[in-house]
Amino acid sequence: MAEKAILEFLKEEDEIPDSQVFAASVGIDHTDLENVIKSLRGFEIIESLDIKKESFVLTDEGKSYAADGSPEVQFFLAVPPEGITRDDLKKKLGDNIVNIGLNWAMKNKWVEIKKQLVFRKVENVEDKVKDQLKKIEDGEVVDKKEDIDALKKRKLITLQTWKAYALRKGPKYAPERKKAATDLTREHLQRGDWKDLEFKEYNLCAQGQPIQVGYLQPLLEVREEIQNIFLQMGFEEMPTNNFVESSFWNFDALFQPQQHPARDSHDTFFLKVPAATRQLPEDYVVRVKRVHESGGYGSKGYGYDWKREEADKNLLRTHTTAVSTRMLYMLAQQKPFRPKRYFSIDRVFRNEAVDRTHLAEFHQIEGLICDHGLTLADLLGVLEDFFTRLGMSKLRFKPAYNPYTEPSMEVFSYHEGLKKWVEVGNSGMFRPEMLLPMGLPQDVNVIAWGLSLERPTMILYGIDNIRDLFGPKVDFNLIKNNPICRLGLL
């Protein structure tokens, strides 16, 4: 309706000089008209020039005086020749009109007060205020600046700014708008009507849709950073694609005795089907059994009856050290021996009560170096190098115990945010009872360390509940909006 009004008007006339006036003349709300103007202008059907207009409008008070007369004139007319009290006037006109009217009638010297009575001082008065207000209401001009100023001061009028447009035909003007096609379709080509169609122009300034790409989960993000750190330090990644392990590789080969509490079903998930492993390297199994039962290689062993059924039990691996053990065993079979640096980052499982910081599964990061004559100093050095690259350069070490390492150390790092030392990993030198039965040369040592992937990730991303990081409750928007994380990579 607004569109039709504009286009038809411009068919006959060159210009709509003022859209406000035009809107009023055709009885359309100017905001509606404005929307149509913007759309027509976008399609170059019309051209428009912005005009800013200022004009005075009456306030509510001004409107009432324009209708009923100014309060001073109402007051004057209510005063009879014999005089009247103010209270009687108030009964006739109301408090407001009397208060304002008396004030102005006195200023104008129209009335006087004698002995509590109000008398007229002049015969007739003119209501100039009412006349001026009516003029403004009708859109006429009030010439004298002091009149305008007086009305403004009495808050009977205010200045209003209007936005309006001057309109003309645009290059694509037509008395009726053709709907522009947005796509060239197969049907257009078949019918041949594409020749007569008008196509919508590309709007190169329009905002694009957010790109739908894949997003890395924070754990994967940090995993990649840590992978890079290991690769830069010359480590090779171990294959970690078997979540199911035998107890043999998870515990026995690590010189972890069969009655160790970690091997209880309260701590470890054992498999029902298949409950037992089918193959183990038999000659190595014999050596492992012997070292548990009676020792050797300078060790006394544990002195108990080692049971094959216990070693055969399948489980969900409780640490990635099971993988390291397999790899070391394979390395020991290669002659001549060649030093190696290995790492892994993958999932492990423990039968734990789930809370804010624990799940029954998590990721372990593990690094190891296998070489001739390594010492505890080498371990301290490599830990310092590794953790510094992770952004944790203030380190402390505390003696610890693992069945498979001696000596063992827990690693603590000073957390600047928390202002305290937090445990960040576990480490040690693998025992001869573990390495020598594999067939590694006598003078070869292995230094190793492990930590969880979740811990540094939670610290880096400021997540304090592990369930917000891993599992079904993770908010996808968190993953989408997270910055690509940077560790202390040099």
Ligand code: PHE
């Ligand atoms: N396997 C240990 C753990 O699960 C970590 C570790 C790895 C400790 C290597 C020493 C050496 O906590």
